[in-house]
Amino acid sequence: MTELTQNFLPEADLDGVELSDGELELSDRASLRRVAGLSTELADVTEVEYRQLRLERVVLVGVWTEGTAEQAEESLAELARLAETAGSEVLEGLVQRRSRPDPATYIGSGKVKALADIVASTGADTVICDGELSPSQLRQLEERLHVKVIDRTALILDIFAQHARSREGKAQVExxxxxxxxxxxxxxGQSLSRQAGGRAGGANGGVGLRGPGETKLETDRRRINKRIAKLRREIAAMDTIRATKRGRRMANEVPSVALVGYTNAGKSSILNAVTGAGVLVEDALFATLDPTTxxxxxxxxRVYTLTDTVGFVRHLPHQLVDAFRSTLDEAADADLLLHVVDGAAAAPEDQVVAVREVLAEIAEKRAEPLPPELVVINKADIADEMTLARLRNLLPDAVVVSAHSGQGIDTLLSEIAARLPKPETVVDVVVPYTRGELVAKAYAEGEVLAEEHRPEGTHLRARVHPELAAALADYATNGSGA
Known part of the structure; x- marks a missing residue:
């Protein structure tokens, strides 16, 4: 019997009742049920300190349409973490069991009244819904609850707006x-309507207040469309710069590895552990928005590049996938994907599925297959042993590491080396000592199989890329440079 069932079934009904996950009594299925443990209300700060923090007080509402009760609660718990990241104080978390969200009010008109009572009793000023609301649902809820209502998509967009630092990141978020x-x-602002016509004293204000015929809503829509067009042009120009840099790396045949994974899985920590980059590491959702290479x-x-990319999350808004396409192209164009999984998460398997869904969406839009994937299970030092065993069984080729303690990093480096593409052209050359830069390039970009110092120069047998092989052709042992 689930903990959720125990919390909401009357005590008299528990005797002899065995309910599986997802099965609840009719009265409980039809009610708004509190999810325990989500409140982050501050209890030990003074009123002055609290006013200085100025946190929004929010109530979370989710509709459970499929899966188990645990999955529904985990989704709402993640929404609570997102709300905290955005700067909110979570007062209550409520789940409504329905076959599908109500098309008018998301949770049903009767439950809206119950929710309004909860909002009033807690003193909340915002309601956050665990899903994407239609414009009509948003309007209906705000009219009935008399507080601000936002959905999961708007919350994620707000977090991205707070964390964007670079010019490209800010443009993509906007x-x-x-x-x-x-x-x-x-x-x-319907009072700002500028429709022409109307009698004196009528709805449009009469003489002196008639306008050219465009409503405030139409004006806003036109200005937003113009801004969107300008942002797309700016992002396209930045995309060209990024593509040029990426093309230069590809022309030099430098292999690339991209870090992908759920938000807060530890991708930036892995980057630091492997390269010593020293990039920002925070125990926060979406701490990284701008890619770091x-x-x-x-x-x-052998030289290669490692790129840290933006993290994914369940139901990542399509607008973000489209806006961050140039950033995500860093992952799609890589030679190897390091899929970082948070081994200490409550449901890491669900996170793996969510990340692969977003990657599949990127591949579908590009009409190109994704690079090979190497799964890296991070945070092994704090992960539950049963969870690690379950992940090892589900992902048998995964590498288990801890970026914090360094556990497994050497194994990860060996796996990366084994999976990176190797140069294919084998050369046997004697390079004059005056062309030492070619020897250095063979070491940096290729794989040296043998080296011998002779009076006439350095004898090399190496695997190199075609461009370097062409540069070394004059010094082949069977050619004029031998």
């Missing part, structure tokens, strides 16, 4: 926000 806002524009070497001396 584009996603405007595309989300455009269909949700409402008639705020660092150059490093395999244990056998």
């Amino acid at each position: 584009l996603a926000q405007l595309e989300y806002l455009l269909p949700r524009l409402r008639g705020w 660092r150059r490093t070497e395999t244990p056998d001396g």
Whole structure:
């Protein structure tokens, strides 16, 4: 029997009743049920300190349509972490069991009244829904609850807006926000209508207040469309710069590895552990929005790049996937994907599924297959042994590491070296000592199989890329340079 069932079934009904996950009594299925343990209300700060923090007081509401009760609660718990990251204080978490969200009010008109009572009793000023609300659902809920209502998509967009630092990141977030806002524009400021016509004293104000015929809503929509077009042009220009840098690396045949995974799985920590990059590491959702690329070497001396990318989350808004396409292309164009999994998470298997869904969406839009994937289970030092055993069984080829303690990093480096593409062209050359830069390049970009110092120069047998092989052709042992 689940803990959720024990919390909400009357005590008299428990005798002799065995309910599986997802099965609840009719009265409990039809009620708004509190999810325990989500409140982050501050209890030990003074009123002055609390006012200085100025946190929004929020109530979370989710609709459980499929899966188990545990999965529904975990989704709401993640929404609570997102709300905290955005700067909110979670007062209550409520789940409504329905076959599908109500098309008018998301949770049903009767439950809206119950929710309004909870909002009033807790003193909340915001309600956050664990799903994407339609414009009509948003309007209906705000009219009935008399507080601000946002959905999961708007919350994630807000977090991205807070964390964006680079010019490209800010432009991408603003584009996603405007595309989300455009269909949700409402008639705020109807008094500012500029429709022509009307009698004196009528709805349009009469003489002196007639306008050119465009409503405030139409003006807002036109300005947003112009801004969206400008942002797309700016992002396209930045995309060209990023593509040029990426093309230069590809022309130099430098293999690339991209870190992908759920938000807060430890991708930046892995980057630091492998390359010593020293990038920002925070125990927060979406701490990394701008990709960071660092150059490093395999244990056998081959150079490659490692790129940290933005984290994914369940139901990642499509607007963000589109806006961050240039950033995500870093992952799609890599030679190897390091899929970092949080071994200490409550449901890491669900996170793996969510990340692979987003990657599949990227591959579908590009109409190209994704690079090979190496799964890295991080946070082994704090993960539960049963969870690690379950993940090892589910992902038998995964590497288990701890970026914090260094456990398993050497194994990870060896796996990366084994999976990176190796140069294919074998050369046998004697390079004059005056062309030492070619020998250095063979070590940096290729794989040296044998080396011997002769009076006429350095004898090399090596695997190199075609471009370097062409540069070394004049010094082949059977050619004029031998």
